[in-house]
Amino acid sequence: MAATHEDLVRQQQLELQSEYLRGSRRLRWDAERLASERQRRLRELIAWSAEHSPFWRARLAGIDPATFTEADLPSLPILRRDEMMGEFDRLITVPGLTLTRVMEHVKQVDSGDQLLDGRFRAIRTSGATGSEAYHLYGADAFVTFVMQGSRWTGRRGESPDAVLAQIFSCSPQHESGIFHAFSTFTSGGPPSHCFDGGTSVPDLVAQLNAAEPPVEALQGWPSVIRLLAHEALAGRLKHVPAWVSVAGEVCSPLVRDAVHAAWGLELSEFWGCCEGTYAFPCGVGEGMHIADDLVILETVDASGNPVPYGQPADRVLLTNLYNLDQPLIRYDIADAMIITDEPCPCGCAHRRILDVSARMDGVVELPDGVRVERRRFETLLLAFPGVADFLVTPSGRGVDVAVATDGACNTDELARSLVNLLADHGLASPVVHVRLVEAPERLWSGKVKQFAQ
Ligand SMILES: [Zn+2]
Numbered sequence: 001m002a003a004t005h006e007d008l009v010r011q012q013q014l015e016l017q018s019e020y021l022r023g024s025r026r027l028r029w030d031a032e033r034l035a036s037e038r039q040r041r042l043r044e045l046i047a048w049s050a051e052h053s054p055f056w057r058a059r060l061a062g063i064d065p066a067t068f069t070e071a072d073l074p075s076l077p078i079l080r081r082d083e084m085m086g087e088f089d090r091l092i093t094v095p096g097l098t099l100t101r102v103m104e105h106v107k108q109v110d111s112g113d114q115l116l117d118g119r120f121r122a123i124r125t126s127g128a129t130g131s132e133a134y135h136l137y138g139a140d141a142f143v144t145f146v147m148q149g150s151r152w153t154g155r156r157g158e159s160p161d162a163v164l165a166q167i168f169s170c171s172p173q174h175e176s177g178i179f180h181a182f183s184t185f186t187s188g189g190p191p192s193h194c195f196d197g198g199t200s201v202p203d204l205v206a207q208l209n210a211a212e213p214p215v216e217a218l219q220g221w222p223s224v225i226r227l228l229a230h231e232a233l234a235g236r237l238k239h240v241p242a243w244v245s246v247a248g249e250v251c252s253p254l255v256r257d258a259v260h261a262a263w264g265l266e267l268s269e270f271w272g273c274c275e276g277t278y279a280f281p282c283g284v285g286e287g288m289h290i291a292d293d294l295v296i297l298e299t300v301d302a303s304g305n306p307v308p309y310g311q312p313a314d315r316v317l318l319t320n321l322y323n324l325d326q327p328l329i330r331y332d333i334a335d336a337m338i339i340t341d342e343p344c345p346c347g348c349a350h351r352r353i354l355d356v357s358a359r360m361d362g363v364v365e366l367p368d369g370v371r372v373e374r375r376r377f378e379t380l381l382l383a384f385p386g387v388a389d390f391l392v393t394p395s396g397r398g399v400d401v402a403v404a405t406d407g408a409c410n411t412d413e414l415a416r417s418l419v420n421l422l423a424d425h426g427l428a429s430p431v432v433h434v435r436l437v438e439a440p441e442r443l444w445s446g447k448v449k450q451f452a453q
Helices: 005-026 031-052 054-059 070-075 081-086 099-108 139-146 175-181 201-210 222-233 253-263 374-383 411-424
Strands: 120-124 134-138 164-168 192-196 217-220 244-246 271-273 277-280 288-290 295-300 315-320 336-340 352-358 363-365 371-373 387-395 398-405 431-436
Touching (some): 031 070, 139 175, 201 222, 352 374, 363 387, 398 411, 411 431
Antiparallel strands (some): 277 288, 336 352, 387 398
16 A cells, blocks of 8 residues: 555654664764774675675775775775766666666656655755766665754754754755755654745845744855845844854855844854765864764875874865765765864764865866866955855956955955966966956855856
């Protein structure tokens, strides 16, 4: 007999509750217990991948899963995004499933079946960093993914029952869109409204003002939250949120300033990636705690050499310990960050991300074969006084840069800094145009479009 909607909701409520309890218990595990859990899962992942994936069988040849440890990970090659996508069909461990079918599923998911073959979730990257990638999860693994945040529920003095407005993507092509399906008013998760970050600001304000039950807390892309704070200061956005948190883009100081000015609140930031993990602040110690039982994050330099925890790293490599359908071992997710394994004053032994300074991958191609890493623009622009958001477009012998500002940006000075950046990379007589825009362009996911190329 087919399950009714009520049966499915009841089932999902049970799954969410059990995942929540499992996750919150693990916050009390000491570092040794977490390490032994990672080791157990890592060995299982290595054995499973070598057995079920032709790609991993070749790459893991000669590795003994029974003795492999976390410390051995640097002996394995880094898995880059283009390689993962190029080898997708050989890399996944689901017989008969192909990238073509995954892409076809994602294309129809906004209005069609949510599950591929009745048991898989598939999502694509937001479009913000370099080339596009697809990620596949069994339905259970996806519950583990989205519930990583729930273990922190209520820990930061944020009422878990506050009616939340999530302003990321509403499309189930993105994990935030599916995430919302777990937190509707009937799903059993914390109640929330879903608004699309790509909505124009006046429409978004109108929707937020009209929402029933009324919005009590805000969560969204930093670039959207900043604009909403300005709408509140102008008296157009009526609600006073009890808390505000952001994720998904590098959060510039202007976002924090705007939130503080509008509502007198300290902004809370979390970090996530569609490769399967979230990191959350505990509200006591600095930074965001990693789900240390479910993933391994290794910090490396630009050449892929290990960087000790505590030191700034150019990139981070993710090993997903719970998604056996699409094994990701040392997967390059590009973000520049500092991770610490120092004990947190909150008592939780989960490692922490202290700072994310860049998320961009790829290069901007300029005349005469000059290539400038996107993150060089990203860090320069987001650190420049007054710049909130930007869009870089190659043009002639340089770049056009559209910037959204807080009104205090010296655009001549900014243009000079960008000219110097291009000249430092060997471009002769670079030309840079900086122009001001009200609101940044956005990608399909609602994130800011930062690079036209
Ligand atoms: Zn802590």
